[in-house]
Amino acid sequence: MQLKQRIDLMVRLGEYMENESSEFAAVKEKAFRENAWFTTPFINIAINNIVTNYLSGTLLEKWVDLYQVAGENTNPKTVGIVMAGNIPLVGFHDMLCVFITGNRALIKASSKDNVLIHHIVAKLCEWNNAAAGLLVFAETLKNCDAYIATGSNNSGRYFEYYFGKYPSIIRRNKTSVAILDGTETTGQLESLADDMQLFFGLGCRNVTKLFVPENYDFIPLLQAAKKYETILDFHKYKHNYDYQLALQIMNNKFYMTGGSLIFVENESIFAPVSQVNYTHYKEKVSLETLTIHPDIQCIVGNNFTPFGNAQSPALNDYADGIDTMQFLTRL
Incomplete structure (x- = not known):
C-alpha cells in the first residue's frame, strides 16, 4: 500500500467511528459486556479522542512529513505489538504508527480489549484488502523484526527476556x-x-x-x-x-x-x-x-499539560517519551 492509501484509509476509519452505525453501536455494546469497565460513555470518549486527535488527513500528513515517511515502504518489517487493555483502544496508537509507516503489525490484543480493535481492523481490511497483509492478529509473537510491548512491571521483565535481543520498546507501569x-x-x-x-x-x-x-x-x-x-x-x-x-x-x-x-x-x-x-x-x-x-x-x-487534556494526547505525544515513529522509521 502507498502512504496516501494508508492515510486515506485511516481518514475513512475516523469517519466511520464518528458517524455511529448500528453495527458499530452493537460492537461497543459487546465490548462492554465482555469488560464491564468499558462503559459506553467511556468508550465514546476514547473513540472521540482518537478521531479528533489522530484520524484527520491534515494531522496525519503533517505527522508523516516530520519523519519523511516514504510513499512506499520497499523493505517492510514485521513489528510485534503486545497491547494493554486498561482503557478502550489504548493500543490503537501503536498499531497506527506501524501501519502508517508501511510496516506489518503482528498484534496480540489484550483479552480485556479484544472486541473493539478486532472490529476496527476487520473494517480496514474490508475497505482495502491490502490492509490484511499489514494488520494481523496472533496469540504468540514469533519471528518479528521488532517489538512494542506494553504491560505491568512484572510483565515488562518477561518482555525484556523474550524481546530484549531485538529492537524493542518495552513499557511498564506509569x-x-x-x-x-x-x-x-x-x-x-x-x-x-x-x-x-x-x-x-x-x-x-x-x-x-x-x-x-x-x-x-x-x-x-x-x-x-x-x-x-x-x-x-x-x-x-x-x-x-x-x-x-x-x-x-x-x-x-x-x-x-x-x-x-x-x-x-x-x-x-x-x-x-x-x-x-x-x-x-x-x-x-x-x-x-x-x-x-x-x-x-x-x-x-499551569505551564504543563493543560487541565483536562491528560487523556487526550496528540499524535506526537508518545508513551514513555519514546518516539515510536522514529523507532519504526529507523528499523
Whole structure:
C-alpha cells in the first residue's frame, strides 16, 4: 500500500467511528459486556479522542512529513505489538504508527480489549484488502523484526527476556500527576476531575497524585470532584471506593472525600482505584525532578499539560517519551 492509501484509509476509519452505525453501536455494546469497565460513555470518549486527535488527513500528513515517511515502504518489517487493555483502544496508537509507516503489525490484543480493535481492523481490511497483509492478529509473537510491548512491571521483565535481543520498546507501569498552585479556576478544577476520573482512573495518563502548596484550600477541589459522583452507581468502582474508605477509617487515617474520590496524604505517586494521593510542597523548584521521573507519564498543571487534556494526547505525544515513529522509521 502507498502512504496516501494508508492515510486515506485511516481518514475513512475516523469517519466511520464518528458517524455511529448500528453495527458499530452493537460492537461497543459487546465490548462492554465482555469488560464491564468499558462503559459506553467511556468508550465514546476514547473513540472521540482518537478521531479528533489522530484520524484527520491534515494531522496525519503533517505527522508523516516530520519523519519523511516514504510513499512506499520497499523493505517492510514485521513489528510485534503486545497491547494493554486498561482503557478502550489504548493500543490503537501503536498499531497506527506501524501501519502508517508501511510496516506489518503482528498484534496480540489484550483479552480485556479484544472486541473493539478486532472490529476496527476487520473494517480496514474490508475497505482495502491490502490492509490484511499489514494488520494481523496472533496469540504468540514469533519471528518479528521488532517489538512494542506494553504491560505491568512484572510483565515488562518477561518482555525484556523474550524481546530484549531485538529492537524493542518495552513499557511498564506509569501514572500521571498534577501540580497545583492555588490559583486554579473552578473550570480548571473541573477539568482536573476529568484527568483523575475518566476511564475510572485506570489509564496511565490518569492523575493519581497531586502536589499542592502548604495551606492549600481543598474545598473548591472537593466540590469540583463531585462532577463524577454518579460513577459510584457503577458497582465495580463502588467496591473499590468502599474498600479504600474502610481502610482509611479502620487505620484512623485522615482523609477527604469529594464525590467519588478519596484524597489521602501519601508520598506515593501511584494510588488504587478511587483514591488520589497528595503531598504539600514548599517551593516549586523542588518539583523540577518530576519532569524526569521514570514512572510519570504526564504532568498536568499551569505551564504543563493543560487541565483536562491528560487523556487526550496528540499524535506526537508518545508513551514513555519514546518516539515510536522514529523507532519504526529507523528499523
